[in-house]
Amino acid sequence: MRRTRIYPARGHTGGRRVIGLVVLGLLASACVTVSSGSTQPSGGDDDDADAGAPQRGGTLTYALEAETTNGWCLPEGQLAISGIQVARTIYDTLTVPTGDGGFVPFLAEAVTPNDDYTRWDIRLRSGVEFHDGSPLTAEVVKNNLDAYRGQYPGRSSLLLAFVFGDVATTEVVDPLTVRVTTTRPWSSFPAFLFSSGRVGIMAQAQLDDAEGCARNLIGTGPFRLDEWRVNDHLTAVRNEDYWRTDAAGQPLPYLDAVEFRPMPEQQQRVNALKSGLLDGFHISSNTGALTIDEMRALDEAEQVNLAESDDFAEVGLLMLNTTQPPFDNPLAREAVALAAERELALEILAKGIGTLANGPFAPGSVGYLEDSGYRSSDPARARELVEQYEAETGLPFEFQITSDPTPELLQQVQLSKEFFEDAGMKVTITTLEQSALIQKAIEKGYQAITFRNYPALDPDTNYVWWYDAARNPVNFMGFSDPEVSALLDQGRTTADPAERARIYEELNRELAREHYMLWTSWTIWAVPLDDRVHGVVGARPPDGSPDYTGLALGHDMAHMWKER
Amino acid sequence: MTLTRELGKRFLGLILVLFLVTLFTALLLSMVPGDPVDTLLPLSDSSPEVVAQKEALREELNLDEPLPARYAAWLGDFVRGDFGNYYRTSGADPVGDRLAEALPVSLQLMVYAQVLALLIAVPLGVLSAYRAGTLFDKAANTTAFALLAVPNFVLGLGLAYYVGVVAGWLPPSGYVPFTDNPAEHIQRMILPAVTLAAAQIAVYMRLLRSDMVQTLQEDFIQMARSKGISDQRVLWRHALRPSSLTLLTVAGHNVGTLIGGAVIVEVLFSIPGLGTAIAQAIFERQYVALQTFVAVLAILYVLVNFAVDVLYTVVDPRIRHARARN
């Protein structure tokens, strides 16, 4: 009988991934960033090792790149990285990813499938309490899962419902065990119990709070909500009864409180850290390569403690809306791909920091190929294709790129525009705030949008993003590709690792052929901290599995601590 | 008698302006191209729930009603403090809550800026009028003139970076409530307040100077001087007083400028005031919230100016009589 580890460890880092769902995303990236391979090592942080034993107490002030104005009624939420970081601090998920690409139980004690992966028994930890004192029971967890799949009265799950579409039933077996059955074999189901950190378990009271669900957060996580003032701060204080302990058996978390501050202006985050107003913030190479570069120098100078990682990387991309001209035409999609001079863009915008992507799957993850067949940077060929497109369709090659108004992104988009116009296309730019951008993507009210997404978890988690748009509202590109759908179906129902690898590699090639998405770079995520703050990475999951070293989905805050 | 009539007239004017201003902002939403409901509820699928949701919103905003009815309904809600809701994917997020949090923050910022501007401008203006033509006067005047030409966003970016980060003298962003930590509150407000105050300093100073240069020529000043009253006393007691009313009026009118400036300054310094809320409402296409914020600011501005006007009318008999004659 299999117990907690769901996937066997793989020989190298980076393995499977999960994703999430829902909405997502963040935005960001740009069309053009890309890379050349000068990435720095990832993961750990030597400063932490020298710092000695963790000390208790203190408030951590941490800047987020955006406010989550929709709040945290998780089944209905639209969490991007900033929202996920907060959610992971207040809530626990049933499983968590590990450093070897698998998923292990977290708030669950065990997650056990039957032989053909159509039935999952989720056994919960006993004695865990929510922040309101109510106990964690199978009933609450079942209700949460039902809410996520759109089957709980009073809660409407628009997007996650599709993610959990293969769940057939949920049932309370005993006070601490929930049984989930699925309509077909689903070997990667545990990855979905994490879903990029978006499916935390909420207390019954929050689940049933019709009006205040998004604001009155009640979880089991290391910190409980103290106060949320929109646009200013969200403070969470230590959960004195938290169920986790550190390696030495001491209670977690170490900090007294965490104060999140939304700061959309990147320069403001940097300024605030430098002037001591912040203990840390997060930033990705997609828009912040130059800042990461600066932080590396400060890290060297021991003024900053920088944690960075390109493990389990997400990818920057330009999404193309395939439901309308010009990108309903494969010629047009190939033309934009070839027109983008990615190496040059990476050099200009990011001093070469980052790694040019050739597909959604980063090196080390399932489905990654050294050569996926994805091509870019052939302006001459792009010009030919543009002419061919215009001749064949009689339409001008025109489109609009929709971008977040932050200066970093606008610069990227403007550079892309330059490349595209060199190839003979006519390009306009419009700006829209992050959350509105996501809505545009869902409605297909765009032609090209800059995004970052697909953090490398289990590749099956991309099902929701790419499955037949006719049945899937979150296929932002709007394509209905039978081959992609067939491969996604096969991947979901296949358990054999070798066979899965083959399936997702084929998927990778198909995506490269079709150019629904233009890949820019796999992102580095970095968390620059005050030199005396530690513990972003390195904490092991409860079962002692290797720690998950990616930062694209936020990070655990229970192990963070400050030198006094 | 005339005073009462004058005030009555002004009050009627006030009501009229308030009516028109709120009418304008209440109809802002109707000006959004396309169906406002689609903009407010950006859900494209046509499932029954979504359609029902949209209908409910249409109902709530009275979008099917004729304009007068819509305005009446909006005004009724507005007066009762019901400002509608942000569009959110779950739960209620009343615009009124945000207003209650953000407005005091913006008011603080504006009051600080105004006070700061006056504290700096009044002595400088008085002194340069007194020393008209001297090097000091010229230097002060030139500085003021230059200050007028620096856009507030340039000043804000510069102060945050060079004073806040490079020099490290003051925190470059963020807000701390006074009740949490008064010292920290003041420190955080200095750079934004200075940014907002800079242009006002120049305006007030130049205004006061030119006003006082004239006053100082007047007979009653000359007489006071000839009586041997000290220059100090003449300057501050006799000469400043008539000019202070003018200053007050201009300061009142300048509230509109301050509000506009606060939008920029709050965004630049991460201050969770109404400016930030407005910018966010615009980016998120939250027009219901935008309407409310614009209406509140306009009303605020109208009331401040009304108060200043009334004060002016009551305090300065010359104005009163001049107006009565007209």
Add this chain to the structure above:
Amino acid sequence: MPVGSVMAPPAAAGHAAQPLDEIDPSPTRRLGIIGWFSLTWLGGISLLALLAPALPLKDPDRSYLEIVRTGPLQPGHILGGDGNGRDMLARVVFGARTSLTIAVVAVLAGLVVGGLLGLVAGYYRGRFDAVLTTLFNVLLSIPALVLALSLVAVFASADQDVSNGRKMSVIIAALAIVTVPILGRITRASALSWSEREFVKAAQVLGASHRRIMFREVLPNVAPAMMSIALLGIAVAIVAEGSLALLGVGVTEVPSWGNMIALGRSDLARNGWAVGIPSTAIFLTVLALNYLGDVVRARFDVREGVL
């Protein structure tokens, strides 16, 4: 006149002080060094903006790897490059084209509409005047930047297809709407007082048509007041364009001084020139406009009472 803050109410404008050298009591003031400098700068920058496409400038939208985030005095790029490696000289000149077009067209529109309305109201008075004055007061009671921001947000960013031309038009229209009441009120006040003068009365007695009197007798006398406010208005509009850009609702397709600053702000620590150069352009232009506005006012004895 509070520039830098956006749109001063007319009262403030009216009271704003004299030019620097006002100590000079002679009524026929000459321009002085600053005045000549102002004229030269404005003339020069306008000419550059006008002729930009014909000048031997680099393409302002073209990136050059070798000048990415560099300061001035690079070979071939005298003002260096921005964050994308675009030639700063070309951008600041083409930016002038955008910024000045927006500001000048907006204020001209405000001048024509507001001026005409104000002139008619000030001359005829009566009900039309009352209605118009109230309308102006309404528009003036919404903080100008907030009004402009709302108008741009409502008309230029709700729908998907917002072309550059449309965005510029909306921004211009929004700034013009903000300008109309300011110019209208000043023109009205000035026309009001001039219409009482003997020569106007005389013309009326002699049977000249009202239109003729308005345009031949009143307007020329009102013009200096309008001019001085219009000059200040252009300065304010240039800054307003920058504010809109900074708030993310400005023009994005072509360089403008405002969007150069908005883009460059993320590079402030790495390359302050990206912000410094367009800021300097705004500073000098606003300074020159303010100064000339003051000169016009002093020269034509535009009295505060009128404003």
